[in-house]
Amino acid sequence: MMTKCAIVLAIAAVAFAINDARPATAQAYPSRPITIIVPFAAGGTTDVIARILGEHMSRTLGQQLIVENVVGAGGTTGSTRAMRANPDGYTIELGNMGTHAASVALYPSLAYNPQLDFAPIGMAAGLPVLLVAKKDFPPNDLKEFATYVRANADKLNMAHAGVGSITHFTCLLLNSILGVKPTLVPFNGAAPAISALIAGQVDYMCNVAPDVVQQIQGGAFKAYAIGSSKRNPALPDVPTSEEAGLPQFQASAWNALFAPKGTPKPVLDKLSDALDKAMDDENTQKRLLTLGSEIPDAARRGQQPLAALVKDEIARWTPIIKAAAVNAE
Secondary structure (H helix, E strand, O other): HHHHHHHHHHHHHHHHHHHHHHHHHHHHOOOOEEEEEOOOOOOOOOHHHHHHHHHHHHHHHHHOOOEEEOOOOHHHHHHHHHHHHHOOOOOEEEEEEHHHHHHHHHOOOOOOOOOOOOOEEEEEEEOEEEEEEEEEOOOOOHHHHHHHHHHHHHHHHEEEEEOOOOOHHHHHHHHHHHHHOEEEEEEOHHHHHHHHHHHHOOOEEEEEEEHHHHEEEEEOHHHHHHHHOOHHHHHOOOOOOOHHHOOOOOEEOOOEEEOOOOHHHHHHHHHHHHHHHHHHHHHHHHHHHHHHEEEOOHHOOOOHHHHHHHHHHHHHHHHHHHHOOOOOO
């Protein structure tokens, strides 16, 4: 039978072991696979970027990153699920300009506040937006495009992939700059909108580079400008909007990783570091650049730059969307 002293010592040893295990458990993150919620369909640009980055981050973290596609309501369904997930680092989201900036104006009853309900991990890839038009559209450059559209707006059709999509509100920006209101033609996704443009059924649209690189390279339709500060390596012949004479048209549908609010800082730091390593990897960069994506420079990476970007983008897009009297509900 144990003496009173032995019992006290045994209890103390157990308590010490429990307390000593706590920091070890925290340091062990991640100890199981991590889910990346992609709030859009499999095979889309955001999904492809998530899988490219997840592959490299898995090697850094020593655990598999599993992509889960949660579609609906312009990406806000998946973002809501990510916001409500346990803040333990095992569920994160690859959101974008739509889900974490434009959504504030587009969805008056949005279930989350992008600035308050998420912990930023880091910007993942920039998706510059291009202005493209059907092959036989008369204007030859962006200046001619602006003149022609202003003179003929009531006869023209602008395609987009649905109210609230990036193709929709980035072209709202373009139209507001030009002061025009063409007929807006919605499609059920970017692919059918692109098909209609190739067939000449619509006149012009705005879309992210990865969605239109192949068609531009193949001459399926015209590309007037890219809304970024630098030319895109995948489309070196397409001028920037500033070079082409419309510097106000700056639009990049950035993607970024977010965790639920309350995720511990050491966990966020591990994820940010793994993302940074992926973005610096030569093979990963090559795959992203081939898509038409942009690699963010050091100044735009990390948690604080992403928090600032979300704040700035909400402030930028809200008045444009409200002026167009658009909401997606």
